Amino acid sequence: MERAGTLERGLAVLRVLTAEPERPLRATDVVRATGLARSVVDRVLATLVHLGYARTAGRDVLPAPRLTELGEAYLACSGLRDTLGPIAARLAAELDESVFLAVRDGDGARFVAGHARRGAVSVTFRPGDLVPARRCAAGLALLDPSAPYALDDQLAEPGLTAVALPVRGPGGAPVCAVSVVSHTSRHGAPELAAHALPALRAAVTTMETALTEPAAAMETALTEPAAAMETALTERPGLVAGAAVVEAGPPGPVAADAARARAAKEELGAGYLRSLDRGLAVLVALGAARGGLTLAAAAAATGLPRATARRAIQTLEALGYAAPGDGGRFVLLPRVLELGYATLSRRTLSEIATPHLAALVARVRESASVAVLSGDDVRYVARVPTVRIMSVDITVGTRFPAYATSMGRVLLADLPEERLAAIVPRSLTPRTVTGAAELAAVVRRAAEDGYALVDQELEEGVRSIAVPVRDRRGRTVAAVNVAAHAGRATTDDLRRDVLPALRETAARIEADLAHIPWATAPDHLPGPS
Template sequence: MEPAGTFERGLAVLRVLAADPGRRMRATDLVRATGLARSTVDRVVATLATLGHLRVEDRDVLLAGPLMALGEAYLSCGGLVETFGPHADALAEALDETVSLAVPDGDGVRLVGLFARRRTMSIAFRVGDLLAADRGAAGPALFDAPAPWAEDDQQMEPGLIAVAMPVRDGDGKAVCAISVVSHTSRHTLAGLRAHALPRLRDTVAAMETTLTGLTAPTTLTTTPATPATPATPAASAPAAPLASTADTVAASEAASVADSFRATKEELGAAYLQSLARGLAVLVALGSARGGLTLAGAARVTGLPRATVRRAVISLERLGYAAAEGTRFVLLPRVLELGYAHLSARSLGEIVHPHLADLVARVQESASVATLSGDDVVYVARVPTRSIMSVDITVGTRFPAYATSMGRVLLAGLPDERPAAIGPKPLTAHTLTTPGELAAAVRRARADGYALVDQELEEGVRSIAAPVRDRGGRVVAAVNVAAHAGRVTADELVRDVLPVLTETAARMTADLAHIRRPLP
């Protein structure tokens, strides 16, 4: 059976965009880079934009946050970060140095975990980056079997030093390398070796013990140094039992997914490449269970015919994104090349800004995102609307949290002791000025899921805010809409703006769910 060509062409467009995400590319640039027809590129871009993986801004085609679901599928399928992450994080804390996890990917190494220490001299590695195996410490640790550990004495970059060790499975195969990375301003290489190697040995031993104790299917995501001929999926192979994650997918949910493919195709017509959307759905489905899925399992998760799943898997194998392990198919680290490194490294302001711009376009009022710093809110993103009367706020502006809608939403995400410790002061005639009033307002924001502040920070300014959460459900930011009291009443903010605001907050939260590093 022929591979799903449309699916492969869609992945080709994603690879081009991900290879140089800092360059603003248009459809004509994609035509030149891929060799595809302009009509094909247009339909691919339209389909990926409909799925949320791309966005088009002034004719520029840009990667979008939901594309991270592809990389997340690989990370979940292998389970390496979940298995070894706590050990690596503890090592980084104990040594006060950055620690990374890397796996083989062809003739290079792919960074799959990063546990960084915040310093002025930061290390700009990103999860998903492909590093040369002959530079740095991770490559020799993975590919030089006799070596108990490996070192990098500024081969990767002047000033950068590292010590790495392989983590091996019961058969002695190196499934990943763990590296301790530092700078010559902190250590000599000999000093880093003396500082890190004893704890690094203990950490590797603990990781290997953890790996031995695993009972679930494990594919700690390695690929052969020389690409092998992809195996043909065995359509007649008996389906292995699904892992627990896949077992939670109900048949009705799978049918709903299949119905959504049909409904979108009917709505958008020829501009929508259903085979591309289905191929990406299969890719994500393979990551829904540790150790991958059988063809039958992927068909159940996606609600797609088994033949459709088989064509998508052939394409994924052909491109080095998946491999067969018995009757199951697992994702490989090359999936991370599809934009994950760029998207996962974005700042909070960069992540929320596109959603903020869309919010302003819909409500025609200024909007902002802020985080909590002490007893103040600090603006990390803002999109103003054009108006004769406007509020002069820029990124970095600080306001007292107690008198702002975003501040109350952020305080509502903390224990009650926090707002109780704040002594509010009158800023306008409307400001709540007693701890009891503030505590009640924060409790109300927690119960309602939003906060509205009416001219408490400044006369004539009303604002409404909703929480933005990280992947663990913690409130890490707030998004608000602010308007002049002469244009919008408080009731109108709740009736007309709040539904759009909460939808925007949900989209921001969905993007942050893919960010594994700690957020402010």
């Protein structure tokens, strides 16, 4: 087996970075943890930062939200979350309990999807979490699938109870386990089994039926000529080209990869490891279709020579991230989720926005905030203040009437006209817009201009300017603003000096949100803050 050493070293660095994703590391920490030479670590980190999988804060290095695309590739490749997740959600609603899906990963059970019951006592396994198989019901069900059911009576954690059953694939082998999880304050273990098993068995039957349908569709796809499949992969919008995403149309993967490589080489010089870039691109590409890809299809999807794609796949196999599947395909394995998915995929809007706000404040030297719409108010979910004798004193959780704030106006601009017409503004300062027609006009202006500027309408002496933060579907989900005392900045100053930086910050927040699962759901609301 011919392995790609650079990819192997890159994954070793990623494992260190994601072992404790919230703990900043420096290059020297990575050197000690991996045993790699400092020069190698520096080049790997520079490449990961260039690809958007890591970011720097001074001398510290942290994993970035884009890294979740590796875990998403596994989840798409396995198809379990998308196929079985809705059934698990219905079971959770029926039982009013938490329900989770887990797969076998070595000696552990790794959770891949779940629906947690909301209550005073919450039970949550995050997608990507690994639990010793003998310490949880899902793991026990996978270790002994012939048992009538598996029961966890406070094995995983004191107070936690769970009952689980295996879910078998078309070939009859268990592909995952589904567990109903509760707390002793609600159900003891025997009581939970009696309560949940009838509905759980019915759900498993439904899941096993659902797994046969995509499998049949995949077998049909495999009968297509290889050339047709590769052409479809090459032309598919959003397919990986190198480690970048091509949204649609030309240039194709080969041209895009070459162009990106040239740009990276110009930016980083010898610090750019193209082989690491290509290896990670192959990993992501294997998630382009449920059931994985053939070598030819993976090469077509990334625009790489077959020999290069083969070395990357062989390395992923050797490290436990990929394996041969059916029909000459290669599939990703659950171990991919260890690369930070559990923590990064659960990042809140506040956690995502705060580093970008800090960079904005350092640039414009004024306070910056992010807010969401909550009823007729804006609610602050992230804020980085400046340190001045005279500053705008606002904290996370603060609420203000949306009609009188810059962030509120860009948020209102995304709502139907009747929603805006229902707001009854009142005067907060002599400058506050209170007329319905005038308010509608300034909101329309915000929609047309792509920003809103409020001059002392909320409070005398305070000016602010805001732009929207949008999701991948173009919906406004939040707003980011800069607020300044009127004595320090005129409205022209804010437009000239702050607006460009504000728009760049919004774009960076949007780029991170594009990789967070809750923010890409069809009917998502802003995540918890």
